[in-house]
Amino acid sequence: MKHGVIAVACAAALATLLGAATPSLAKTLVYCSEGSPENFNPMLNTTGTTFDANRPVYNRLTEFRNGSTELTPGLAESWEVTEGGKVFTFHLRHGVKWQSNADFKPTRDFNADDVMFSFERQWKDSNPYHKVSGGGYDYFSDMDFPKLLSKIEKLDDFTVRFTLTEPQAPFLADLAMDFASIQSKEYADALLAAGKPELIDQVPIGTGPFQFVQYQRDATIRFRAFKGYWGPAPKIDSLVFSITKDAAVRLAKLRAGECQIMAFPALADLPAIRADASLTLMQQPGLNIGYLAFNVQKKPFDDVRVRQALSMAIDKKAILAAVYQGAGQPAKNLIPPTMWSYNDAVQDYPFDPEAARRKLAEAGLKDGFETDLWAMPVARPYNPDAKRIGEMMQSDLAKIGVKARIVSFEWGEYRKRAQAGEPQMVQLGWTGDNGDPDNFFTPLAGCHDGKPTVSNNAKWCDAEFDDLIGRAATIADQAARTTMYERAQVIMHEQAPFFMIAHSVVFMPMRKEVTGFKMSPFGTHQFDEVDLK
Amino acid sequence: MLRYLLRRVGLILPVFVAVTLLSFVLIRLVPGDPIEVRAGEHGIAPERLAELRHQFGLDQPLWQQFLHYEWQVAHGDLGVSLVTRRPVAAEFFTLFPATLELGLCAMVFAVVLGLPLGVLASVRRGSALDYGLMSAAVTGASMPIFWWGLMMILLFSVTLGWTPVSGRISDLFFVPPVTGFMLIDSLYSDDDGAFRSAVSHLILPAIVLGTIPLATIARMTRSSMLEVLGEDYIRTARAKGLSGTRVVVVHALRNALIPVVTVIGLQVGTLLGGAILTETIFSWPGVGHWLIESIQRRDYPVLQGGTLLIASLVMLVNLGVDVTYGFLNPRIRR
Numbered sequence: 001m002k003h004g005v006i007a008v009a010c011a012a013a014l015a016t017l018l019g020a021a022t023p024s025l026a027k028t029l030v031y032c033s034e035g036s037p038e039n040f041n042p043m044l045n046t047t048g049t050t051f052d053a054n055r056p057v058y059n060r061l062t063e064f065r066n067g068s069t070e071l072t073p074g075l076a077e078s079w080e081v082t083e084g085g086k087v088f089t090f091h092l093r094h095g096v097k098w099q100s101n102a103d104f105k106p107t108r109d110f111n112a113d114d115v116m117f118s119f120e121r122q123w124k125d126s127n128p129y130h131k132v133s134g135g136g137y138d139y140f141s142d143m144d145f146p147k148l149l150s151k152i153e154k155l156d157d158f159t160v161r162f163t164l165t166e167p168q169a170p171f172l173a174d175l176a177m178d179f180a181s182i183q184s185k186e187y188a189d190a191l192l193a194a195g196k197p198e199l200i201d202q203v204p205i206g207t208g209p210f211q212f213v214q215y216q217r218d219a220t221i222r223f224r225a226f227k228g229y230w231g232p233a234p235k236i237d238s239l240v241f242s243i244t245k246d247a248a249v250r251l252a253k254l255r256a257g258e259c260q261i262m263a264f265p266a267l268a269d270l271p272a273i274r275a276d277a278s279l280t281l282m283q284q285p286g287l288n289i290g291y292l293a294f295n296v297q298k299k300p301f302d303d304v305r306v307r308q309a310l311s312m313a314i315d316k317k318a319i320l321a322a323v324y325q326g327a328g329q330p331a332k333n334l335i336p337p338t339m340w341s342y343n344d345a346v347q348d349y350p351f352d353p354e355a356a357r358r359k360l361a362e363a364g365l366k367d368g369f370e371t372d373l374w375a376m377p378v379a380r381p382y383n384p385d386a387k388r389i390g391e392m393m394q395s396d397l398a399k400i401g402v403k404a405r406i407v408s409f410e411w412g413e414y415r416k417r418a419q420a421g422e423p424q425m426v427q428l429g430w431t432g433d434n435g436d437p438d439n440f441f442t443p444l445a446g447c448h449d450g451k452p453t454v455s456n457n458a459k460w461c462d463a464e465f466d467d468l469i470g471r472a473a474t475i476a477d478q479a480a481r482t483t484m485y486e487r488a489q490v491i492m493h494e495q496a497p498f499f500m501i502a503h504s505v506v507f508m509p510m511r512k513e514v515t516g517f518k519m520s521p522f523g524t525h526q527f528d529e530v531d532l533k
Numbered sequence: 534m535l536r537y538l539l540r541r542v543g544l545i546l547p548v549f550v551a552v553t554l555l556s557f558v559l560i561r562l563v564p565g566d567p568i569e570v571r572a573g574e575h576g577i578a579p580e581r582l583a584e585l586r587h588q589f590g591l592d593q594p595l596w597q598q599f600l601h602y603e604w605q606v607a608h609g610d611l612g613v614s615l616v617t618r619r620p621v622a623a624e625f626f627t628l629f630p631a632t633l634e635l636g637l638c639a640m641v642f643a644v645v646l647g648l649p650l651g652v653l654a655s656v657r658r659g660s661a662l663d664y665g666l667m668s669a670a671v672t673g674a675s676m677p678i679f680w681w682g683l684m685m686i687l688l689f690s691v692t693l694g695w696t697p698v699s700g701r702i703s704d705l706f707f708v709p710p711v712t713g714f715m716l717i718d719s720l721y722s723d724d725d726g727a728f729r730s731a732v733s734h735l736i737l738p739a740i741v742l743g744t745i746p747l748a749t750i751a752r753m754t755r756s757s758m759l760e761v762l763g764e765d766y767i768r769t770a771r772a773k774g775l776s777g778t779r780v781v782v783v784h785a786l787r788n789a790l791i792p793v794v795t796v797i798g799l800q801v802g803t804l805l806g807g808a809i810l811t812e813t814i815f816s817w818p819g820v821g822h823w824l825i826e827s828i829q830r831r832d833y834p835v836l837q838g839g840t841l842l843i844a845s846l847v848m849l850v851n852l853g854v855d856v857t858y859g860f861l862n863p864r865i866r867r
Contacts, residue, residue: 030704036826038616046575134618136585142575198618213707217627218818218826220704240704244816245826248683252691253698380574410564412831419576430574443575454576 026237027532029514031525032250032259033241036218039133041201042178043122046138051178052263052525056210056223056239057099058181061090061115062172066526067518069287069339069435071172075110075182075207076160085167085476090115092158097228098184099211101203106186110207112154117185119152128192133201139179167474169481170436177434182207209234209528218243235516235531254279254509260532261510261517263525267325267384273509284519285338286506287432289331289440290382292373292393292499293458298424300369307496309359310425311349313400314393314499322392323385324502331500333489335440338521339432340478341485346493348500357400368401374418374426378411381523382429382504389427389501418457426457427501431523437485441469445492460497537859545848549841553606556840557599560833567591567615567831589615602837611838616830621838625820630713631701632819635811636804638735639743644797647747648786651754651793656781658759666751673748678807682741682814689737696737699816703730742811746800753796757789764788798854802847 037053038045045051063074076090096110121129122137123146140146148171150163164171174180187205191197204212209231210223221241225234242259244250247266254262255276265273273281294301294310301307316330332348335341360366375390376383383389390406397404404425409417418426432439446453446469447461465488472484492498508519513533520526568585569577586592590601605612611621654666690698701715702708708715708722708731716735719727761767762785770784809821816822820839827835 028705039618046571134588136581138575138577138581141578141581214709216710216818217624218822219701219816222707242700242704242816243818244699245822246814246816249686249699249814249816252686256690256694256698258698258700258704412565412569415574415576416566416569428574454578455574 027235028238028240029236029261029527029530029532030240030242030259031527032244032253032262033221033525034243034247034250034263035245036243037215037221039201040204040212040215041133041183042181043118043137043140043183044133044201046142048523053221053241054178054181054204055208055524055526056528057204057206057208057212058178058183059096059207060176060178060180060182061092062176064173064176064435064520064522066529067520069173069521071176074176075115079172081172081476085169085171085474086164088162088164088171089155090160090162092160093230094158096207096230097226098187098207099205099226099228101205101212103203104187104190104205106184106205108186110182110184111157112160113157113185114182115160116152116154117188118180118182119149121183121188122179123149123152129188129197129200132197137179139177143174143177143179145174167476169473169476170434170438173434173436173439210239213238231528234528236527239527251509254511257511260514261508261530263508265507265509267327270325270327270507273507278512280510280512280514282508282510282517282519283327283505284508284521285329285336286381286504286523287336287338287435287521288382288430288523289334289336289444289503290328290380290429290501291331291334291427292501293418293423293426293428294497294499295421295424295426295457295459296497297421297459300363300365301424303363304495305359305363306365308349309356309363309400310397310402311496311499312352312359313356313402314396315351316348316501317351319389319392320502323388324504326505327384327507328502328504331503332493333500334444334492334498335437335485335489336432336503339435339437339440341437341482343486343489345486346489349496353396353399360400360402366401368403370403370405371424372407373397373404374407374414374423376411376414376427377408380429381431381506383427383501384504386427419454421459423457428457429501430455433522435521437481438469438473441485441488442473445497446470458497460495462491462495465491465495538856541852541855545852548848549845550603552841552844553603553837554599556837556844557602560831560836561595563828563831565831567833570829570831571616606841611841612834614827614835615832616827616835621834622842624823624835625839625842627710627713628818628820628823631715631817632805632808632812632821634714634716635735635738635742635817635819636801636808638739639804639807639811640746640797640800642739642743643746643750643800647750648754648793650747651751652758652781652786654751654755655758655762656777663755667755670748670751673744674752676744678741678745678810679814681744682738682811685737685741686814697730697734699734699814701731701734701817702727703734706730738811738815738817741814742804742807745803745807746797749796749800749803750793753793754789757792758785761785761789795854795858798850801850805843805847 035049037050040054042051042054060074061076062071065072075093075096077093079088079090081088092112098106098110100106120127122140148164148168150165153161155161184205188200191199209226209229211226213222213224215221223239225237244253247264250262251265251269253259273279294307296302320328320330332346333343373390373394376386379385394404394406418428430444443453443455445456445460447466450461452459452461468484468488472481475481506523510517515533516529516531568582590598613620650666654663657663686698689696702719706724706727708718708727711718715731719731767780767785770780808819809825812819812821813825824839
């Protein structure tokens with residue numbers, strides 16, 4: 001009896017201790033994010049995790065409308081494009097306030113000096129910040145900005161002119177990308193004078209909807225709504241990124257109400273999420289492509305008939321059903337169907353092993369051949385299980401006499417070797433950055449001076465195709481560009497340098513009380529319009 | 534005693550060098566280049582790759598890199614992270630209090646439960662209770678931490694809703710780090726309930742991390758007690774007519790504890806190893822979590838520095854245990 005009383009008393013004490021240990025704070029949205037940011041400067045990074053953690057703080061000259069690839073004015077209120085698409089003049093927004101923190105109180109609003117600083121930091125060796133925090137501006141280089149930019153001039157405090165070396169249609173969309181975020185020159189100068197320039201990339205000051213409060217490594221990032229924000233005020237008072245790397249734990253937190261929205265659910269958990277009455281599952285086709293590239297510089301893939309034969313030998317539907325489990329749509333073009341200029345008239349190769357066998361015989365390979373088939377060691381947004389896909393392809397190809405050997409390497413090594421052109425057949429993919437078709441065609445299938453670009457894993461160069469995508473990138477008229485890209489897709493289909501596997505669907509689970517969240521086609525996460533019921 | 538101490542300290546140096554060498558070599562055996570790992574689908578231009586490799590000294594021959602690293606370490610510099618560009622030592626000491634807090638709580642849990650359970654099993658040797666406890670201990674010692682952690686979360690956090698899922702404190706509390714120990718910092722915080730939240734967040738991870746040491750301590754206590762209980766002096770004590778409790782607690786347990794203390798000391802290594810998994814499951818922002826991430830990112834300086842600091846800690850604890858033993862038992866000083 002005595003023991004019983006003690007046990008009850010202990011249980012009661014524990015319950016009191018643990019019960020209701022939650023503060024009643026203002027409206028706070030907790031987002032279960034998938035990882036820690038590398039720092040707080042999107043110019044220095046290439047990962048979505050870091051971009052997400054920076055987006056609440058910063059703005060860009062142009063912005064993607066939340067949940068779409070459409071461009072809207074950002075810190076630039078308007079712009080003119082002249083001299084055939086080579087000169088872009090931006091008129092900057094007036095009255096845009098900079099955020100502040102304990103060590104920095106801005107004395108002026110945003111102006112052209114900040115724009116000049118943000119681009120010169122990435123571009124010019126002479127800028128005192130160029131080497132700060134390691135000074136690697138990979139995205140700026142990836143987008144070819146060092147070659148593309150001829151000069152940037154401040155015409156007055158609220159007008160900036162960019163002159164390019166050649167016309168570039170996607171330039172406005174490029175400026176809406178995270179690497180083109182605008183930092184405060186006044187803050188930079190103050191930190192430089194204090195001898196702590198690297199703090200600009202650790203304690204960010206921006207003009208965005210949320211102000212950075214605190215980052216606890218591997219645990220939380222805290223923001224609060226920025227009262228001086230120039231755009232519509234956020235509906236929540238605080239935003240917390242609760243860093244939770246394991247997808248199963250993220251889901252457990254979401255179900256327990258410890259966070260209201262979570263990133264990247266595991267595909268296997270989707271049925272359980274759908275069945276949970278307290279959760280909503282948003283989904284959207286991703287701006288991505290998962291493909292199998294045939295290396296056209298290696299035999300027998302230099303013969304278009306072989307590529308076409310293999311394209312007919314693989315059962316795409318079975319792959320979609322078994323591996324993507326409904327979270328993907330079969331692909332027939334390099335760009336996803338949600339992107340403008342998608343050519344729906346292209347007819348995908350049918351799954352027809354008989355026809356494939358005949359085509360191989362035409363190419364003089366009646367008895368088939370041996371090849372390698374590379375499968376990524378990691379799951380990617382566009383390809384959840386490359387090894388399983390590889391096995392399914394292997395079995396399909398065996399039926400037409402093609403013996404494929406599955407090869408895999410550590411992820412970094414895999415890409416390096418693929419880039420070097422080592423594989424005969426390689427699975428890879430891509431997620432779009434700026435919503436422009438050029439962002440798929442040029443890096444994945446383009447050639448410069450007859451040499452394939454770094455990520456052109458098929459090593460395929462076609463003069464007519466390159467001419468089309470090259471010209472399309474330099475003109476501003478979208479209708480004319482569409483015609484060119486449509487034709488380019490026909491050429492690509494005929495030449496079959498890739499077996500297009502799928503465009504995956506991206507999922508976003510959240511609690512029922514979350515409203516106003518829009519899924520970004522780029523797979524990014526943005527919270528300024530989110531509210532809690 | 535002084536000679537013994539010097540000999541023990543002298544042994545640490547070669548171990549220290551061996552640890553630096555091993556951590557340096559093993560990490561480089563893992564396929565993948567730290568620069569390329571970060572490139573993503575965009576790939577990286579060969580010139581930029583060469584520039585970055587040069588910047589981080591990765592283009593030098595391995596032996597040169599190693600000598601450079603040893604030289605740095607000898608000067609107390611563990612280098613900077615390739616990813617965050619912050620000093621490795623600073624990052625370690627920011628995160629270490631979280632690991633220490635979790636480890637200490639797990640140890641308290643293991644000792645407070647393990648000792649009495651071991652004693653109970655030994656006293657009731659051969660009974661159903663003994664078999665039950667020891668089967669549970671064998672299960673506990675062989676439990677995969679990852680599975681165990683997820684099961685605990687599913688049961689106590691998701692199904693029953695008794696404990697939070699992960700983290701050190703509710704995300705709604707803003708507790709500025711002063712000591713780095715959440716229990717202490719939250720106690721001084723202005724927020725009502727912050728301390729309770731911190732305690733409730735510690736319960737599951739401490740249980741999960743403490744399970745293996747608990748099982749080991751319980752089994753060790755039982756076997757050591759059984760040995761002692763068969764000694765002549767225990768029979769004498771009983772013959773004197775002392776109460777059963779007094780014989781067990783005062784005469785048997787005190788003597789049986791000596792090997793148990795050694796085992797507890799050795800659990801520090803187990804705890805730090807287990808912390809890597811436990812921290813990953815519970816999103817506990819400690820050094821284990823940090824090391825796992827640096828493996829994925831092939832952040833060589835973090836892995837080398839982190840391993841070295843943890844190894845130093847284990848060596849220090851072992852030295853402490855050895856020296857204490859030297860005091861307690863003069864025979865081993867020879």
